[in-house]
Amino acid sequence: MTDRVLDSAKFIAEHSDYVSIPYHHIDRATDRIIKSMDQREYSTKTWNQHALNPKKLDHTTVDWIFLVDLLNFSFWSDLDSADRATAHPDRYAVEYKGVSYTGYWSLCAAINRALESGIPVTDPTWLSKASHDELAMIFKSDTKEQVPMLNERIELMQHAGQVLCQHFQGSFGHCIEQANHSAQRLIDLLLTYFPSFRDIHTFNHRKVYILKRAQIMVADLWACFDGKSYGQFDDIDTITMFADYRVPQALYYLGLLEYNTALKAKLIKGDAIVSGSKEELEIRGNSIWVVELVRQRIQERQSKTTINAILIDFYIWDLAKEIQDELTVPTHHTRSCYY
Numbered sequence: 001m002t003d004r005v006l007d008s009a010k011f012i013a014e015h016s017d018y019v020s021i022p023y024h025h026i027d028r029a030t031d032r033i034i035k036s037m038d039q040r041e042y043s044t045k046t047w048n049q050h051a052l053n054p055k056k057l058d059h060t061t062v063d064w065i066f067l068v069d070l071l072n073f074s075f076w077s078d079l080d081s082a083d084r085a086t087a088h089p090d091r092y093a094v095e096y097k098g099v100s101y102t103g104y105w106s107l108c109a110a111i112n113r114a115l116e117s118g119i120p121v122t123d124p125t126w127l128s129k130a131s132h133d134e135l136a137m138i139f140k141s142d143t144k145e146q147v148p149m150l151n152e153r154i155e156l157m158q159h160a161g162q163v164l165c166q167h168f169q170g171s172f173g174h175c176i177e178q179a180n181h182s183a184q185r186l187i188d189l190l191l192t193y194f195p196s197f198r199d200i201h202t203f204n205h206r207k208v209y210i211l212k213r214a215q216i217m218v219a220d221l222w223a224c225f226d227g228k229s230y231g232q233f234d235d236i237d238t239i240t241m242f243a244d245y246r247v248p249q250a251l252y253y254l255g256l257l258e259y260n261t262a263l264k265a266k267l268i269k270g271d272a273i274v275s276g277s278k279e280e281l282e283i284r285g286n287s288i289w290v291v292e293l294v295r296q297r298i299q300e301r302q303s304k305t306t307i308n309a310i311l312i313d314f315y316i317w318d319l320a321k322e323i324q325d326e327l328t329v330p331t332h333h334t335r336s337c338y339y
Ligand SMILES: Nc1nc2c(c(CN[C@H]3C=C[C@H](O)[C@@H]3O)cn2[C@@H]2O[C@H](COP(=O)(O)O)[C@@H](O)[C@H]2O)c(=O)[nH]1
Pocket: 046, 047, 050, 053, 072, 073, 074, 075, 076, 102, 103, 104, 105, 241, 242, 243, 244, 245, 246, 247, 313, 314, 315, 317, 318, 339
């Protein structure tokens, strides 16, 4: 089966003007990635080790992952141009168990904070009936800035709650069951019932599939449940890297992406990059494609490897967060619900 995302990424990489892949760097970068993943024994088990990720392997965790990946987008701050590990004091942050979280982890912290205060925020029935203000409170900020795209997030939660109640007996677990252990079928169900997952664009007059949040939803289930139960997907290796704004930044640092002078200047200035623009799609498409090339190199060297694009992506994302202060070119600034 050809993969719609990989086909799109290859097409973008072959028709790019602003972004390129330094092919002569791939071997050295692959060496570094393999060595570090081996040292860390990087596997699906790494996912559950994150403090904020759920530990119980049941349908409540399935609904937790659904809600997180429904909202897993656009955490970068208009205030914090430096975007360092030690955030700007006013940047949106959520305090949970004595730790202040920003970015993606602020979303997980907000959800866990709500659950601990007795709000069943991951329950689709509750979501389907919750008011605007009740949902806004979930994202209550512990700093001056509020969460980016608050209203969009609220609308997505209300709509998703209604859809899960109307079509999937009030739990995302039933949607997974309908996919019958196929990642691609689960992605198709997400695209059919939840429009905000339709991360599909036009590049050089051709439809291109990026599908970042639909794919990471599958990947988080697979990793959390260690490929069993709600995480069993017989076609899991058709999932690609997730084209967000953090991994491309790390790929550049690893010498796996190159930007032309004009685009690099825009990134350094923090200029807005329009969602669906050629520049943005080239950053996302080349990121997916170069991770695929790294995956192929690893496959060639370690034929029995269990490393797939998901684990390479998770590793690079975790690495990016660890070395955030060393990353030389900023993340690109696109506001969208896709990533
Ligand atoms: N490609 C890719 N993008 C990812 C993730 C994750 C979280 N997954 C972790 C959780 C458990 C696993 O162990 C994973 O390590 C979030 N994001 C994206 O990053 C951006 C947020 O960045 P910042 O503002 O710096 O927090 C935003 O676009 C968000 O959608 C990933 O894994 N891969």
